[in-house]
Amino acid sequence: MTTLVFGHKSPDTDSTGSPIVWAWYLDHMGVKAEARLLGTPNTEALFVAKRWGYDLPPVISDVEDGQKVVIVDTNNPAELPANINNADIQAIIDHHKLVGGLETKGPIEITIRPLACTATLMYQMMGGHAGHAPDAIKGLMLSCILSDTLEFRSPTTTSVDRQIAERLAADLGVDIPSYAAEMFEAKSDVSAFSDAELLRMDSKEYSVGGKELRVSVLETTAPKIVLDRKESLMRSMTDVAKEDGADQVLLFVVDILREEATLLVPNELVKSIAEKSFGAKVDGDSVVLPGIMSRKKQIIPALKI
Amino acid sequence: MTTLVFGHKSPDTDSTGSPIVWAWYLDHMGVKAEARLLGTPNTEALFVAKRWGYDLPPVISDVEDGQKVVIVDTNNPAELPANINNADIQAIIDHHKLVGGLETKGPIEITIRPLACTATLMYQMMGGHAGHAPDAIKGLMLSCILSDTLEFRSPTTTSVDRQIAERLAADLGVDIPSYAAEMFEAKSDVSAFSDAELLRMDSKEYSVGGKELRVSVLETTAPKIVLDRKESLMRSMTDVAKEDGADQVLLFVVDILREEATLLVPNELVKSIAEKSFGAKVDGDSVVLPGIMSRKKQIIPALKI
Numbered sequence: 001m002t003t004l005v006f007g008h009k010s011p012d013t014d015s016t017g018s019p020i021v022w023a024w025y026l027d028h029m030g031v032k033a034e035a036r037l038l039g040t041p042n043t044e045a046l047f048v049a050k051r052w053g054y055d056l057p058p059v060i061s062d063v064e065d066g067q068k069v070v071i072v073d074t075n076n077p078a079e080l081p082a083n084i085n086n087a088d089i090q091a092i093i094d095h096h097k098l099v100g101g102l103e104t105k106g107p108i109e110i111t112i113r114p115l116a117c118t119a120t121l122m123y124q125m126m127g128g129h130a131g132h133a134p135d136a137i138k139g140l141m142l143s144c145i146l147s148d149t150l151e152f153r154s155p156t157t158t159s160v161d162r163q164i165a166e167r168l169a170a171d172l173g174v175d176i177p178s179y180a181a182e183m184f185e186a187k188s189d190v191s192a193f194s195d196a197e198l199l200r201m202d203s204k205e206y207s208v209g210g211k212e213l214r215v216s217v218l219e220t221t222a223p224k225i226v227l228d229r230k231e232s233l234m235r236s237m238t239d240v241a242k243e244d245g246a247d248q249v250l251l252f253v254v255d256i257l258r259e260e261a262t263l264l265v266p267n268e269l270v271k272s273i274a275e276k277s278f279g280a281k282v283d284g285d286s287v288v289l290p291g292i293m294s295r296k297k298q299i300i301p302a303l304k305i
Numbered sequence: 306m307t308t309l310v311f312g313h314k315s316p317d318t319d320s321t322g323s324p325i326v327w328a329w330y331l332d333h334m335g336v337k338a339e340a341r342l343l344g345t346p347n348t349e350a351l352f353v354a355k356r357w358g359y360d361l362p363p364v365i366s367d368v369e370d371g372q373k374v375v376i377v378d379t380n381n382p383a384e385l386p387a388n389i390n391n392a393d394i395q396a397i398i399d400h401h402k403l404v405g406g407l408e409t410k411g412p413i414e415i416t417i418r419p420l421a422c423t424a425t426l427m428y429q430m431m432g433g434h435a436g437h438a439p440d441a442i443k444g445l446m447l448s449c450i451l452s453d454t455l456e457f458r459s460p461t462t463t464s465v466d467r468q469i470a471e472r473l474a475a476d477l478g479v480d481i482p483s484y485a486a487e488m489f490e491a492k493s494d495v496s497a498f499s500d501a502e503l504l505r506m507d508s509k510e511y512s513v514g515g516k517e518l519r520v521s522v523l524e525t526t527a528p529k530i531v532l533d534r535k536e537s538l539m540r541s542m543t544d545v546a547k548e549d550g551a552d553q554v555l556l557f558v559v560d561i562l563r564e565e566a567t568l569l570v571p572n573e574l575v576k577s578i579a580e581k582s583f584g585a586k587v588d589g590d591s592v593v594l595p596g597i598m599s600r601k602k603q604i605i606p607a608l609k610i
Contacts, residue, residue: 098394098409104402107601110417296412 003033003068003090006060007118008079010202011037013147013183015073016045017140018118020054022072022093024137025126033070036060038081042201044147047186052139063087073118077101078205093121096296116156119144123164135172142168143183150219150256151180154294181221184256188220195229195236199249204295209305211269214246217295219254223262226253230286234266248273254293261292261299269305276304308338308373308395311365312423313384315507316342318452318488320378321350322445323423325359327377327398329442330431338375341365343386347506349452352491357444368392378423382406383510398426401601421461424449428469440477447473448488455524455561456485460602486526489561493525500534500541504554509600514610518578519551522600524559528567531558535591539571553578559598566597566604574610581609 005023007015019035026033035057041049049056062081063069069084070091076099077084085102091109092102095118113121119141123130133141145165149157152165169176190198203216218226226233237249248269252261263278265271265285274280277299280287292298310328312320324340331338340362346354354361367386368374374389375396381404382389390407396414397407400423418426424446428435438446450470454462457470474481495503508521523531531538542554553574557566568583570576570590579585582604585592597603 092403095412097411098397098407098413098415100405100408102403103405106402106606107400107417107419108403109419110403110415112412112415114412114414301411 001032001068003031003070004036004060004063005033005070005072006036006038006057007071007073008076009038010079010200011039011041011045012202013042013045013048014118014144016041016056017048017144018072018093018122019057019070020049021119021122021133021137021140021144022070024133025122025129026070028129028133038079042187043189043192044183044187047183048140048143048147051182052136052143054136054140071102072122075099075102075112093118093125095121115158116154116161117145117148119148120158120161120164123168124160131171138168138172139174142172142174142179146176146180146183147187150254150293151176151184153256153259154297156294156297184219184221188222188225190218190220190225195233196240198226198229198233199236199240199251200244203249205244205246206300206303208303211247211305212245213273213303213305214241214244214249215295215299215303216249216251217254217261217299218251219256219293221256223253223255227262227286230264234264234285237264237266252289252292252295252299256293259291259293261289262286263289273303273305277302306337306373308336308375309341309365309368310338310375310377311341311343311362312376312378313381314343315384315505316344316346316350317507318347318350318353319423319449321346321361322353322449323377323398323427324362324375325354326424326427326438326442326445326449327375329438330427330434331375333434333438343384347492348494348497349488349492352488353445353448353452356487357441357448359441359445376407377427380404380407380417398423398430400426420463421459421466422450422453424453425463425466425469428473429465436476443473443477444479447477447479447484451481451485451488452492455559455598456481456489458561458564459599461599489524489526493527493530495523495525495530500538501545503531503534503538504541504545504556505549508554510549510551511605511608513608516552516574516610517550518608518610519546519549519554520600520604520608521554521556522559522566522604523556524561524598526561528558528560532567532591535569539569539590542569542571557594557597557600557604561598564596564598566594567591568594578608578610582607 005019023033023035037057037059062083065086067087069087072093075094089104094112095115251264254261271282310324328338328340342362342364370391372392374392377398380399394409399417400420556569559566576587579587
């Protein structure tokens with residue numbers, strides 16, 4: 001049986017590229033494996049796949065009972081197919097906090113590390129094999145790391161992520177600043193997306209003080225494109241929250257180059273969250289949060305209601 | 306702050322020795338760490354600690370909010386202190402199936418592998434440092450592996466467990482068969498324990514077909530000592546089940562040398578479980594199950610009600 005390798009339901013570059021990387025490695029080690037997607041990748045992931053000559057993996061909506069799977073870049077059942085606990089989970093490779101809820105039928109290989117990127121961990125786990133990977137696989141790993149670290153600007157970046165990215169770039173003869181700029185430009189091209197799509201593109205739900213918050217992040221080098229749509233984005237939040245069973249959508253527009261986030265403030269609840277969580281002084285329908293770039297490291301730990 | 310390293314609430318040799326091993330390693334790497342126990346170790350663990358010159362770690366009943374901890378040999382909150390999800394969990398090192406229920410505040414180091422023993426995984430994780438460990442630490446690692454693999458007889462044994470144990474024994478000049486015999490003799494000396502203590506000594510609860518089963522295993526080279534107490538052990542099962550909120554206690558007396566288990570059969574429910582799960586023909590108040598040695602690999606996956 002072919003093992004299916006996939007990330008989470010809102011595929012960014014890491015959740016699109018890492019499954020392709022690990023499927024290559026498993027195949028290389030004699031285990032028949034193929035990558036899958038659980039949703040439509042963002043524009044950066046599309047650019048990266050094309051740049052390194054890959055077709056996008058097929059999108060699947062669920063997994064069969066007993067299907068062999070490897071889960072990467074998440075351990076959260078809410079971000080995985082509904083039937084995941086009836087699949088035959090072979091391994092989990094992740095860099096997020098343990099959420100609880102996934103169960104396995106027997107002992108399996110679980111490797112979670114506090115690194116910025118799944119691909120960094122995969123590079124480590126491959127040992128000597130990483131050096132023998134085809135250029136296209138190395139290119140995907142480099143892209144995943146640059147994406148997740150926002151070219152080493154994100155506070156989630158560790159020295160390991162940086163060293164491995166620099167080694168990969170040197171192997172490939174890729175100039176990191178200019179390649180990262182191309183990636184971020186691709187990610188910033190969000191004109192084709194509806195407001196609801198933008199609000200859900202890179203979004204995770206969290207319970208904070210009894211409220212369900214959908215915490216959405218848009219990382220961009222061109223925040224103006226998004227902020228020009230501020231009014232309609234804020235109007236769309238009510239519907240998105242209702243449809244997704246959340247109390248409120250929080251949209252953080254992260255300016256990668258200025259290293260700051262703009263939080264949209266549609267109502268008193270979000271105003272209060274901005275003030276209590278980030279000590280921000282809110283005056284109007286948005287607020288700039290200097291230095292805030294990482295949901296995992298800066299936004300979620302700070303959220304108070 | 307000192308990091309506390311502990312295993313589960315029913316400390317066998319692996320759950321007693323591995324915390325001492327990892328606390329040594331953390332200390333060796335510059336992280337102040339100490340081992341703790343969550344219960345009274347079994348007689349084999351007592352023998353092993355003494356044999357390698359260790360005092361038993363202090364027993365703790367819970368952990369404070371924010372206490373730095375490393376969890377080894379389990380990922381099951383039911384086998385851990387009540388306040389575990391408010392502790393600051395630094396790492397999990399385990400070889401059991403993922404149960405779900407543990408949560409961490411941020412991404413941490415989680416390493417789970419389908420090996421027979423936590424100490425085997427620790428040896429691998431230490432890399433070159435394992436070779437420089439003091440003899441007493443090597444002795445603990447060897448003891449953990451021999452205990453969890455029943456001297457390589459258990460079907461959970463992997464070639465990695467065996468190779469590492471043999472390397473440790475060679476380093477230490479320990480003869481495996483005679484040392485393992487001493488360990489198993491210590492484990493078999495259960496005369497000091499009450500029936501209820503024996504039923505709870507190495508015991509885990511599982512939900513099977515809507516019933517809560519407390520699945521207890523006694524590994525021994527002298528099954529007669531236990532089986533001579535069959536009647537009073539069966540009488541004690543009702544009280545133990547009631548006190549622990551279980552529907553039934555199943556006691557498997559594993560004969561390490563003959564590589565078989567004897568299941569006590571106090572009533573029709575257990576008779577039916579024995580027949581459906583193991584295809585056994587039950588005639589009387591116990592039944593021998595040839596080849597059955599591992600709860601994890603053979604008993605739990607087979608249980609039907």
